[in-house]
Amino acid sequence: MPTSRAWCAAASGSDGRVYVIGGHRPDRGYLRSVEAYDPSTQTWEELGPLRCARSSFAAVAWADQIFVFGGERSSGAESLIEALRLA
Secondary structure (H helix, E strand, C coil), X not given: CCCCCECCXXXXXXXXCEEEECCEECXXXXXXXXXXXXXXXXXXXXXXXXXXXXXXXXXXXXXXEEEEECCXXXXXXXXXXXXXXXX
């Protein structure tokens, strides 16, 4: 995974890729990054960022989207729900 992180979420997309989303790093704080791993090519791709940096949230893949629920930000608990369209 290109970006090391803790307290992130991962989901398996309908396209066969594994998505690793958000999280936290002590040296960079809360993350907005989204990365996808393709097991068929064993490669990672960096995708567009989350709307807000966060960690400790839930994520689930459904149809051609991944839904990200809640989490924690530097300002406290987050109630935002965000849908990421799979590439």
